Amino acid sequence: MDEITQVVRDYVVREYIEEGDDRQITETTPLISGGIVDSFSMVSLKRFLERKYHIQIPDACATPDAFDTVKSIVELVRRFQNAPAASICPP
Amino acid sequence: MPRASCLNYEEVTANFTWSIAEKELHYKPGEPINIGWMCSDRICQMGNERKLALIWENFQGEHRQYTFDDLRLLSNTIAQFVCDLGIKPRERVCLFMDRIPELYIGFLGILKTGAVAQPLFSAFGDESLLVRLKDAGTAAIFTQKKHVHKIRKIRDQLPDLRHIIVVDAGDSPLQEREIAFHMDEARRVEDFVVFPTFAESPSVLHYTSGTTGQPKGAQHVHYSIISQYLTSKWVLDLQPNDIYWCNADPGWVTGTSYGIIGPWSNGATQVVLDSGFNAESWYHFIEKQRVTVWYSAPTAIRLLMKEGKEIVRRHDLSSLRHLASVGEPLNPEAVIWSQEAYGRPFHDTFWQTETGCIVITNLPGMPIKAGSMGKPFPGITATVLDLTTFEPINQTGIAGLIALRPGWPSQIRGYWNNEAGFNAKFKNGWYLCGDRASIDADGYYWFMGRDDDVINTGGHLVGPFEIESALLEHPAVHESAAVAKPDPVNMEVVKAFVTLKPGYTPSDELELEIMNRIRKKLSPLAMPQEIEFVDSLPKTRSGKIVRRVLRCKEFHEPVGDLSTIMDD
Numbered sequence: 001m002d003e004i005t006q007v008v009r010d011y012v013v014r015e016y017i018e019e020g021d022d023r024q025i026t027e028t029t030p031l032i033s034g035g036i037v038d039s040f041s042m043v044s045l046k047r048f049l050e051r052k053y054h055i056q057i058p059d060a061c062a063t064p065d066a067f068d069t070v071k072s073i074v075e076l077v078r079r080f081q082n083a084p085a086a087s088i089c090p091p
Numbered sequence: 092m093p094r095a096s097c098l099n100y101e102e103v104t105a106n107f108t109w110s111i112a113e114k115e116l117h118y119k120p121g122e123p124i125n126i127g128w129m130c131s132d133r134i135c136q137m138g139n140e141r142k143l144a145l146i147w148e149n150f151q152g153e154h155r156q157y158t159f160d161d162l163r164l165l166s167n168t169i170a171q172f173v174c175d176l177g178i179k180p181r182e183r184v185c186l187f188m189d190r191i192p193e194l195y196i197g198f199l200g201i202l203k204t205g206a207v208a209q210p211l212f213s214a215f216g217d218e219s220l221l222v223r224l225k226d227a228g229t230a231a232i233f234t235q236k237k238h239v240h241k242i243r244k245i246r247d248q249l250p251d252l253r254h255i256i257v258v259d260a261g262d263s264p265l266q267e268r269e270i271a272f273h274m275d276e277a278r279r280v281e282d283f284v285v286f287p288t289f290a291e292s293p294s295v296l297h298y299t300s301g302t303t304g305q306p307k308g309a310q311h312v313h314y315s316i317i318s319q320y321l322t323s324k325w326v327l328d329l330q331p332n333d334i335y336w337c338n339a340d341p342g343w344v345t346g347t348s349y350g351i352i353g354p355w356s357n358g359a360t361q362v363v364l365d366s367g368f369n370a371e372s373w374y375h376f377i378e379k380q381r382v383t384v385w386y387s388a389p390t391a392i393r394l395l396m397k398e399g400k401e402i403v404r405r406h407d408l409s410s411l412r413h414l415a416s417v418g419e420p421l422n423p424e425a426v427i428w429s430q431e432a433y434g435r436p437f438h439d440t441f442w443q444t445e446t447g448c449i450v451i452t453n454l455p456g457m458p459i460k461a462g463s464m465g466k467p468f469p470g471i472t473a474t475v476l477d478l479t480t481f482e483p484i485n486q487t488g489i490a491g492l493i494a495l496r497p498g499w500p501s502q503i504r505g506y507w508n509n510e511a512g513f514n515a516k517f518k519n520g521w522y523l524c525g526d527r528a529s530i531d532a533d534g535y536y537w538f539m540g541r542d543d544d545v546i547n548t549g550g551h552l553v554g555p556f557e558i559e560s561a562l563l564e565h566p567a568v569h570e571s572a573a574v575a576k577p578d579p580v581n582m583e584v585v586k587a588f589v590t591l592k593p594g595y596t597p598s599d600e601l602e603l604e605i606m607n608r609i610r611k612k613l614s615p616l617a618m619p620q621e622i623e624f625v626d627s628l629p630k631t632r633s634g635k636i637v638r639r640v641l642r643c644k645e646f647h648e649p650v651g652d653l654s655t656i657m658d659d
Contacts, residue, residue, distance in 0.1 A: 033150045039394070040581075043606075044606045
């Protein structure tokens, strides 16, 4: 598991998995459709990613699909690390 | 009675009495009436015992289904279990679960015992849970093992809470006051003597937020089924052969009035998808289950709009016959979009926890004015009142307070332990909804906004007081104010203004820490989506924080009279 994946997974487990909840979070566990992260909570997750990786994720790109798994979140982060936001998500 | 789509609004309204529903439900005033029995045993007695009542799926594709006879037997089983625990009629039994079958069937079982069902949203954090369980003096709570730790954190502060029932405990070790109950594995109880509740017997306790103080417990009675049954039939156009999908969680009133009582009292089959939002899986679900009537919310509709029409074309949604929406005003664009995307418009419905049933609506067959709330449901006397005199406004197009003449069957009978709060909802013999609207020349109502500081986010009301109290518990926070901020998807979201104690400085890290803290203690809905650190908050000369100033700033509205604001 690479560093970004590890960081994102650890953050999801720490912040969104309740104590005593024995669900395992893998790279492909559905977070949004699985009810672990809802659309309201997604905002704080987005904020964490932006701060941690010094990126700006436009709201148009912060979709439930993009945040549905650790894998898709990591892909999103990598895209924004490698290119300016405007070239990835149209306003 | 003809189908809802064939009703003539003026004719039906002129001749309407609630006895229409009483007769259809074979209820005679003065006789016992019990929602749990009405939604299960009565449907079986009508010859529908083999008909599917509930088809349930979750995001993992797990599937369970239950006939009306299963509903009858399993609600009996839960009722017997509750009685065996020593729960007495009128005691409050909480349902704190995700949207699993035990929640829906447990609701009926609790009501059959004469106890009061108290559903709570499973995403609530321990602080939100504590406030509501403590206020209600809840005697027992049904929950899942994934949520039980929240109750363990607070149970020592809840002396009235005698039983914590875990419906999926499996081999998990249980602690003090906890007991396992597995609905599908329990010995089914064929005969249960339903407690003889009457029209005014308490049935459901839903907590709702206001501007001041902690959330209030809205007390409903068994007679509410009269209006929930008829509005489901006439507004949602529910017919016996419909496959009905209500997106709402029974932790909120839509999820019980129209996610349990309405469809099942009409003998309709309902489908439940226990899953977060995902356009692909939602459309797949409609296609697979052949959903005919869909009751959704503007927030969900706007999320679906963002996904576009191409995804709609990839699915066969031809089963859809009637669409309705609730929770917040449905914007005209959403009505037009749904007509284009689904071939049918969403029909807006307006109501609230306190009304128990839809009160202003676009009835099927009635011309829709996109963006309007519609007209009062027959049997509901509504008006808008002048903001200062509280007298009905007789001119069209003038903003006033939406008000209803009390007396419809599902009106709440009070707030739990809060008589003053309940009495404050009435002026000049009218019940005040807390919203502003105008009425046009055709009698259609047009929503204009809340009349208080309550935040309507994603169709759920969030009280600023509860958020501010939680903010103040953070060691860095000196003062706080929570207000609504406009949002393109959720209509409004929470924004907090915070002053910090000496020694603390604003930072992204602090903002995120506070946001996450509120989310965990209260709920994701209550989490501020933005925190603005300020040097001071606007206050009256007596020191009371004036949220109005902050809210107006967010909405780019004129602030109005500032003469009482303290100069800084």
